[in-house]
Amino acid sequence: MNILKLSWKPLAWTGVYLLLILSLLTNLSIVTAFLLIVPVVVLFNILSIKGFLTHVIPVWLVALFIHPVYLLLALYFVIPAILMGRSYKKGAPAIRTIGVGTATILTEMLLLLFIGTVLFQFDLSGYMQDAVNLTMKPLQDMVANGTLPAEFVWSTEDMKLLMDMMMQKIPYALILSSFMMAVITHVIARPILSSMGYPVMKLKPAREWRFPRSLIWYYLLGVVIEMITLDSTSGYFTMISANLVPVLNIFFCIQAIGFFFFLAHHRKWHSIVPILIAIPILLFPPMAIIGIIDIAFPLRQLMTKPKG
Known part of the structure; x- marks a missing residue:
């Protein structure tokens, strides 16, 4: 047995x-x-x-x-x-x-x-081009049949721009x-x-999630590279700018979620509250700014400092 x-x-x-x-x-x-x-x-x-x-x-x-x-x-x-x-x-x-x-x-x-x-x-580029063409074909057929107006089909320039963006985001x-x-x-x-x-x-409990302050410097570096390569469509720096900031935003979103779990624990909120707050943070990337502030400044100490 x-x-x-x-x-x-x-x-x-x-x-x-x-x-x-x-x-x-x-x-x-x-x-x-x-x-x-x-x-x-x-x-x-x-x-x-x-x-x-x-x-x-x-x-x-x-x-x-x-x-x-x-x-x-x-x-x-x-x-x-x-x-x-x-x-x-x-x-x-x-x-x-x-x-x-x-x-x-x-x-x-x-x-x-x-x-x-x-x-x-x-050929990864060719493979992705075929995937995009396959996705767009039903719309092209509907335009050809008169079901949809021509505006629903992207131009060759738009397709090329999409391909460049997809390749950079790999x-x-x-x-x-x-x-x-x-x-x-x-x-x-x-x-x-x-x-x-x-x-x-x-x-570690979500309320203890914290990342090193050095991430702020990497973020600033990414922003500077983005500004330098703003009008560029190719090159290594363009690839870096297209990926560094989005990757760092993942860490900042996690930091923001950790902050709200910390705040909920300190203020004794219901456990569902930080979970509900985490959803818009994940769906709305600009909310990662909360994580940036929490890393750069003593935000948790300020928010939990006793009044008076």
Whole structure:
């Protein structure tokens, strides 16, 4: 009975792992890709290295038998999963584990992009152009049929401008997606492992989220680069200006959310209040200014200073 009690959980997570892999070539891949690291992290923590390999290798063989692409995708996601799982086993702080996952996923993305471009002549610009054309084709057909006025179809110049903007934002998209994968993995895997008797360090409470003041200088540098490259359409500095400030805004939004959780804790507001405030902060990026002020000035001390 004890053997069965201990063994069914790894088998269940192995099944989840296989189902997630098989979903990667379906319409569900947009969602499941963000979840695929979770079962591997769980298996890596609850099993020995030998036990881990005993469970994942059969999954890889099944994936290979169905289609080699499944195996390649499985191997792609297993590397950040193992590194995050190893970080959990060492008892590393949660923010470090998320950083390890983010850096690993981002490195893999860049490596794949480099290999695809150099060895397989993959044209990312051409691929994105085809995607934009495919998106615009229904509108073009509706204009041709007289269903919509011609104003609904973009001109060639507008399409080129959109393509330039999309190409410049690729680093930001890669960083954001890598970060989201790592965060989602931690948010799901940590409570699962803790409930199974494998303690994993939590993130600090939201009210304690604070970033170093040096981010302000990076932000000012980004703003200056944006001003210098305002009329430019190409070049490395334009790429930096298109990505540095948006990436920093993510940190400032997190800082702003942390500030309102701090304020809610100090003023003893209902716990739902800072959560409701966090929604417009995420949906309306200019509210990141609150995070900038909180980093640059002692805003928390000023807001909580006793009157009189």
